[in-house]
Amino acid sequence: MGLDTAAMLGLEILNSITILVLLALGLAVIFGMMRIVNLAQCEFFTLGAFTVLAATRWAGLPLWAAMCLAPVVVGGVGIVLERLVIRPLYGRPLDVMLATWGVSLLLVGVITVIFGAVTQGVPFALGSFRVGQYQYPQYRIVMTTVAAAMMAGLYALFRYTAFGRRARATIANPEMAAAMGINTPRMFMLTFGLGAGLAGATGAILAPIVGVVPTMGALYIARAFITVVVGGPVVLLGTLSSASVLGFIEALISRFSLFTIQTGGHCTPPPCQISIGGSAFFGQIALLIFAIVLLRLLPRGISGFRRAGQ
Amino acid sequence: MARQLDRRDFLKTAAAAAGGVVAGSGITGFPYVMKFRRSWAASNTVPVGSLLDKTGGINIYGLPAIAATEYAVNEINAKGGLLGKQLELIQYDTQSDIANFPKFAKKLILEDQVVVIHGGITSASRESFRPVIDEYKQLYFYNIIYEGGVCDKYVFVTGETPTQQMGPLAKYALRKYGTKAYTVAADYNFGHISWKWWDIFWRNGGGLEPVAGGKRGSHVGKVEFIPLDVTDFNATINRIQEAKPDVLMSFLVGGAHINFYRQFAAAGLKNKIPIITTTFGYGNEHIVLDAKEVEGLVAAYPYFDELDNPQNRAFKAGMKKKMGNPDYYIGDAGAESYNGWWFWAKGVQKAGSFEREAVTKAMESGIEWDSPMGHVKMDPASHHVIFTVHLAAVNDKHGWKVLESFPNVPPTETMQLCDLLKNPDQHTQYQPK
Incomplete structure (x- = not known):
C-alpha cells in the first residue's frame, strides 16, 4: 500500500467517524441524557436539510448562512414539540414513543406538502484536493472540523456553564434540582431544544452531499441510535468512542x-x-455485527463502567 | 385517486356483477364465467389500473411516469375513449415498497376488475407481482428500462433492454474514451443482470457477438453492487480512483444514488473519468443536480425532450400545461408510460375488445405508430418494442444534447431467446448464461 493509499484510508475512516458523530450528537442529548425515545429524531435531520434548501432557494441566503440558520429553526421546532407533545408524557416512555412517532409522520407529511416528494439537491460549494494519485473533496474535511467543534462546544456547555450544570442537575435528579430553585420544566425544554438543534445542524451539514427528500431521515436513524446505545451512559465520551470504533x-x-x-x-x-x-x-x-458483539460483551455500552451522569 | 373498497362499494359491485350475469345470459343465452368478472360491462366506463411509486426513494421515476399515465389516459378519453367507453384510471401508490405490488395488483384484479395493469418500476417490484399477473392471466404492460429477458404471454414491455442501450454506449465509449471500464450497479436483480449483459457487450466491443474490427473492452477493479439506501460513496469513489478506468459505467438506481454523482464531482473526478449510464436521467437526475456536476455524462434512451417531431411538440406542450410548469422536463420514464398506454389503446381498438386474448392477438399483429419518441413498433414474438435510440450528453442547462442516433434498434438479446408466437406458454425471464 502506497503512502497516498494509506492516507486515503485514514481519510475514509475519519469520514465514517465524522458522520456517526454528527448523527449521534443530537440523539445523545435527547436519548442518551434525557432518556426520551424520540422517534421524530430523524425528522430533525430532514428539517435541517430542508431549512438549508428553503433558505438558499427562496430567501437567497448563501449556503453557509443557511447552514447556521438550520439549528436555530430546528431547535425552535424541538422546543415547541417538547412543550406541546412530550411534556405531558414524561415518565411514560411508551406513550412518548407513540406520540413522537405520530409527530414524525406529521412532519414528513407537512414537508411533503410544502416541498413535494421529489429528491432535491443543494449545490456543492467547495472543490477537492490532491493526495498522491487520489483526489478528495474539501467539504469532507470541513465536516470533520465542524463535528469536532460541535463536540467540544457541547462538552464546554455542559461542563463549564451555569446552564450546563443546571441541565445536568435537572436530568440527574429533577426533584432535588427543583428544590434548589432550578426551573426544571424550562431546563427540560431547553435541553430538548438543544438536542433538536444539533440534529438540525447535522441535517444541514449533510444536505450538500446527499439528496434532500422528505423521507431522508429514515436512512440515518438506525445508525444514530446504534452509536448512542453502544456509547453507553457517559454521553459525550461514549458517543465519541463508539463512533470511533464503529466508524473504523x-x-x-x-x-x-x-x-x-x-x-x-x-x-x-x-x-x-x-x-x-x-x-x-x-x-x-x-x-x-460489531455493535451486537459489543453490546453482548458490554451490555451497558462502551462507557458502561462509568457511573451515569458524569 | 386511491380507491378504498367499503361496504357500500362492495354491495354496488356485487349488485352490478349479478346484473352482469343476468344481462350476459340474456344476450348470449348462457351465463359464461368471464361475464361474472366484468361488472363494468353494462357501464359506460371501463376500469384500468396503474401501480407506480408516488413516494419513497423510487419516486424519481414514479412521478414522471404517473404524470404521463394521467396525461395519456386523459388524452385517450378526450378522443372518445375506447370502444365507446371512457377509461376510469385506478392508481395505487406503491410507496417504493416491494410488498405493496402483489397486494395492490391483487386488489386491482379482484376488486377493481381492471382490464389492464400498467406499472411496476424496479425489476424487483415487477418480479414480485408478475406471478400474480400470471396466476390471474391479467394483461400487463411494463413501461420501464430494464435488464431484458422477460418472456411472458401476458406481459408487454415498452421500455428499453440491454442491446438497445449498451450496444450504442459500448461502441461510443470504446471509440471516445478507451477500453478499461469500472462498473457500479444497484444491488438487486436489475443491477446484477445488467452487469452480466454489460460484461458481454463491453468485451465484444458493443455487440452480443464479437464485433469485427472494433476495439474490445476490458474491466478494471471489480464490479461494485451498491444497496439502494446507501448515501455515502466515499470508499467507492476512492476505489474507482485507484483502478484508474478510462470510463465508468453506472447502473445506479433511485433517489439515494443521485448522491453518487454529486460526490464524484466533489472529489474533482468529473473531468477525469467520463461516465456512461443506462439509468442516469431516467429519473430526471439532471434536473436535481447542478449542471456543472454532471455536464458531459452520456446516456442512451429512445426519448429525450429535446427530440423534434410533431408528436413530441404536442406531447411536450400538453404535459407542460398539465403540470402547470413551462420548464417541466418529461424524460424517458414519462414517454415510455405514455407509449405503453397508447400501445394498449391501439391494441384494444384493433381487437375491438378489452379481453386479454383478443388484445394480445392484436398486439402480436405488430402494431406500429408515430409516437413522441418517433416511429415505434411492437415486436410480435418477444412483446418488446423496436425504436430509435439516441446517445446524448448532459448539457449546461439541465437538458441533453443528442450526439448520435441509431434507427430501429431491436431488443436483440430478448428476441433471440423469446418467441411467444411459436411457444406461447412461457412466463419466464431469460438471463445471460
Missing part, C-alpha cells in the same frame, strides 16, 4: 475484501466467487 470498522470493511468464497457453476465473467467485504454493503453489515 465500517470504513475498513467497506474498503477491503476480507476473503472470497468460491461458488460453483459457470460465471460471466469468471472466476465464480463472492467477495466478503470491500463494499458499502459489507461495511454496514460489519457495523451492525
Whole structure:
C-alpha cells in the first residue's frame, strides 16, 4: 500500500467517524441524557436539510448562512414539540414513543406538502484536493472540523456553564434540582431544544452531499441510535468512542475484501466467487455485527463502567 | 385517486356483477364465467389500473411516469375513449415498497376488475407481482428500462433492454474514451443482470457477438453492487480512483444514488473519468443536480425532450400545461408510460375488445405508430418494442444534447431467446448464461 493509499484510508475512516458523530450528537442529548425515545429524531435531520434548501432557494441566503440558520429553526421546532407533545408524557416512555412517532409522520407529511416528494439537491460549494494519485473533496474535511467543534462546544456547555450544570442537575435528579430553585420544566425544554438543534445542524451539514427528500431521515436513524446505545451512559465520551470504533470498522470493511468464497457453476465473467467485504454493503453489515458483539460483551455500552451522569 | 373498497362499494359491485350475469345470459343465452368478472360491462366506463411509486426513494421515476399515465389516459378519453367507453384510471401508490405490488395488483384484479395493469418500476417490484399477473392471466404492460429477458404471454414491455442501450454506449465509449471500464450497479436483480449483459457487450466491443474490427473492452477493479439506501460513496469513489478506468459505467438506481454523482464531482473526478449510464436521467437526475456536476455524462434512451417531431411538440406542450410548469422536463420514464398506454389503446381498438386474448392477438399483429419518441413498433414474438435510440450528453442547462442516433434498434438479446408466437406458454425471464 502506497503512502497516498494509506492516507486515503485514514481519510475514509475519519469520514465514517465524522458522520456517526454528527448523527449521534443530537440523539445523545435527547436519548442518551434525557432518556426520551424520540422517534421524530430523524425528522430533525430532514428539517435541517430542508431549512438549508428553503433558505438558499427562496430567501437567497448563501449556503453557509443557511447552514447556521438550520439549528436555530430546528431547535425552535424541538422546543415547541417538547412543550406541546412530550411534556405531558414524561415518565411514560411508551406513550412518548407513540406520540413522537405520530409527530414524525406529521412532519414528513407537512414537508411533503410544502416541498413535494421529489429528491432535491443543494449545490456543492467547495472543490477537492490532491493526495498522491487520489483526489478528495474539501467539504469532507470541513465536516470533520465542524463535528469536532460541535463536540467540544457541547462538552464546554455542559461542563463549564451555569446552564450546563443546571441541565445536568435537572436530568440527574429533577426533584432535588427543583428544590434548589432550578426551573426544571424550562431546563427540560431547553435541553430538548438543544438536542433538536444539533440534529438540525447535522441535517444541514449533510444536505450538500446527499439528496434532500422528505423521507431522508429514515436512512440515518438506525445508525444514530446504534452509536448512542453502544456509547453507553457517559454521553459525550461514549458517543465519541463508539463512533470511533464503529466508524473504523465500517470504513475498513467497506474498503477491503476480507476473503472470497468460491461458488460453483459457470460465471460471466469468471472466476465464480463472492467477495466478503470491500463494499458499502459489507461495511454496514460489519457495523451492525460489531455493535451486537459489543453490546453482548458490554451490555451497558462502551462507557458502561462509568457511573451515569458524569 | 386511491380507491378504498367499503361496504357500500362492495354491495354496488356485487349488485352490478349479478346484473352482469343476468344481462350476459340474456344476450348470449348462457351465463359464461368471464361475464361474472366484468361488472363494468353494462357501464359506460371501463376500469384500468396503474401501480407506480408516488413516494419513497423510487419516486424519481414514479412521478414522471404517473404524470404521463394521467396525461395519456386523459388524452385517450378526450378522443372518445375506447370502444365507446371512457377509461376510469385506478392508481395505487406503491410507496417504493416491494410488498405493496402483489397486494395492490391483487386488489386491482379482484376488486377493481381492471382490464389492464400498467406499472411496476424496479425489476424487483415487477418480479414480485408478475406471478400474480400470471396466476390471474391479467394483461400487463411494463413501461420501464430494464435488464431484458422477460418472456411472458401476458406481459408487454415498452421500455428499453440491454442491446438497445449498451450496444450504442459500448461502441461510443470504446471509440471516445478507451477500453478499461469500472462498473457500479444497484444491488438487486436489475443491477446484477445488467452487469452480466454489460460484461458481454463491453468485451465484444458493443455487440452480443464479437464485433469485427472494433476495439474490445476490458474491466478494471471489480464490479461494485451498491444497496439502494446507501448515501455515502466515499470508499467507492476512492476505489474507482485507484483502478484508474478510462470510463465508468453506472447502473445506479433511485433517489439515494443521485448522491453518487454529486460526490464524484466533489472529489474533482468529473473531468477525469467520463461516465456512461443506462439509468442516469431516467429519473430526471439532471434536473436535481447542478449542471456543472454532471455536464458531459452520456446516456442512451429512445426519448429525450429535446427530440423534434410533431408528436413530441404536442406531447411536450400538453404535459407542460398539465403540470402547470413551462420548464417541466418529461424524460424517458414519462414517454415510455405514455407509449405503453397508447400501445394498449391501439391494441384494444384493433381487437375491438378489452379481453386479454383478443388484445394480445392484436398486439402480436405488430402494431406500429408515430409516437413522441418517433416511429415505434411492437415486436410480435418477444412483446418488446423496436425504436430509435439516441446517445446524448448532459448539457449546461439541465437538458441533453443528442450526439448520435441509431434507427430501429431491436431488443436483440430478448428476441433471440423469446418467441411467444411459436411457444406461447412461457412466463419466464431469460438471463445471460
